[in-house]
Amino acid sequence: xxxxxxxxxxxxxxxxxxxxxxxxxxxxxxxxxxxxxxxxxxxxxxxxxxxxxxxxxxxxxxxxxxxxxxxxxxxxxxxxxxxxxxxxxxxxxxxxxxxxxxxxxxxxxxxxxxxxxxxxxxxxxxxxxxxxxxxxxxxxxxxxxxxxxxxxxxxxxxxxxxxxxxxxxxxxxxxxxxxxxxxxxxxxxxxxxxxxxxxxxxxxxxxxxxxxxxxxxxxxxxxxxxxxxxxxxxxxxxxxxxxxxxxxxxxxxxxxxxxxxxxxxxxxxxxxxxxxxxxxxxxxxxxxxxxxxxxxxxxxxxxxxxxxxxxxxxxxxxxxxxxxxxxxxxxxxxxxxxxxxxxxxxxxxxxxxxxxxxxxxxx
Numbered sequence: 001x002x003x004x005x006x007x008x009x010x011x012x013x014x015x016x017x018x019x020x021x022x023x024x025x026x027x028x029x030x031x032x033x034x035x036x037x038x039x040x041x042x043x044x045x046x047x048x049x050x051x052x053x054x055x056x057x058x059x060x061x062x063x064x065x066x067x068x069x070x071x072x073x074x075x076x077x078x079x080x081x082x083x084x085x086x087x088x089x090x091x092x093x094x095x096x097x098x099x100x101x102x103x104x105x106x107x108x109x110x111x112x113x114x115x116x117x118x119x120x121x122x123x124x125x126x127x128x129x130x131x132x133x134x135x136x137x138x139x140x141x142x143x144x145x146x147x148x149x150x151x152x153x154x155x156x157x158x159x160x161x162x163x164x165x166x167x168x169x170x171x172x173x174x175x176x177x178x179x180x181x182x183x184x185x186x187x188x189x190x191x192x193x194x195x196x197x198x199x200x201x202x203x204x205x206x207x208x209x210x211x212x213x214x215x216x217x218x219x220x221x222x223x224x225x226x227x228x229x230x231x232x233x234x235x236x237x238x239x240x241x242x243x244x245x246x247x248x249x250x251x252x253x254x255x256x257x258x259x260x261x262x263x264x265x266x267x268x269x270x271x272x273x274x275x276x277x278x279x280x281x282x283x284x285x286x287x288x289x290x291x292x293x294x295x296x297x298x299x300x301x302x303x304x305x306x307x308x309x310x311x312x313x314x315x316x317x318x319x320x321x322x323x324x325x326x327x328x329x330x331x332x333x334x335x336x337x338x339x340x341x342x343x344x345x346x347x348x349x350x351x352x353x354x355x356x357x358x359x360x361x362x363x
Contacts, residue, residue, distance in 0.1 A: 065337025124168035
């Protein structure tokens with residue numbers, strides 16, 4: 001039997017969280033559990049302590065373990081925005097943006113607790129903190145040094161999100177209007193990048209993720225305005241995805257003409273959009289402004305003709321949370337009830353998924 005007096009602040013919050021996670025109203029839960037709506041409401045508002053029998057009924061109805069209803073609250077942390085691109089401020093409403101921030105905080109709190117359970121905490125180290133950014137030349141230097149420190153060479157980056165997670169950056173995925181692309185933030189000393197899965201073009205997600213990485217790792221000169229910082233972060237993203245050395249290898253030192261098939265090939269090889277390839281080639285000095293404008297005219301013609309621009313194949317989705325979750329379950333470091341709450345799914349659903357994984361694990 002649980003000592004409710006020592007968990008008086010835990011049980012109500014856990015019960016409400018589990019009910020909302022199951023998408024049940026008070027009346028829905030009452031119908032399933034056989035308890036009254038009034039009693040459940042009083043449980044959630046700390047006005048009534050449940051009997052052991054009521055706890056059993058609630059846990060069964062919500063498909064969670066009884067342990068979950070009495071565990072200590074999740075760890076708490078604060079998240080503050082490091083930077084938000086001008087395009088985001090102008091395109092999404094404040095309420096939507098605040099909702100995204102709230103969801104991000106919730107995810108980071110759950111991920112941090114899971115890392116603590118798994119004993120798999122990561123410390124982020126900025127490999128280019130010694131470079132002060134004022135110009136595009138500084139950006140190029142920073143991108144080159146970061147690629148060197150992270151052992152990326154001059155080849156394509158197969159999976160940007162996986163790279164960021166491996167380096168200690170927490171990546172959270174939302175599904176919102178395509179008007180929202182992403183932002184960089186800090187949870188204490190932990191860097192966070194938010195991306196939007198509603199954006200179907202993978203190259204756009206990759207470019208946004210690297211742009212936001214710029215907000216995290218680049219040390220900007222104090223007097224730079226926000227618009228300039230955004231442009232420098234764009235340049236940083238382009239340089240990481242399609243570095244100058246690779247541009248010269250692919251195009252040579254000077255070019256005047258290009259075919260759609262060549263651009264399509266490079267898009268599929270490096271995971272960067274055709275327009276971004278054109279701009280990066282111009283910035284690298286391989287083509288002049290006249291040629292760059294001509295190439296953009298070609299692009300508009302191809303777009304009007306509905307040409308095939310190719311597709312970069314990569315699943316740019318955060319994976320660290322699920323990897324830790326399943327390892328904690330298989331190693332019996334966490335109950336399914338606790339895991340279901342951290343994952344935000346019903347225990348029954350998680351149990352089915354886990355049993356499927358369990359059949360394939362190696363002893």
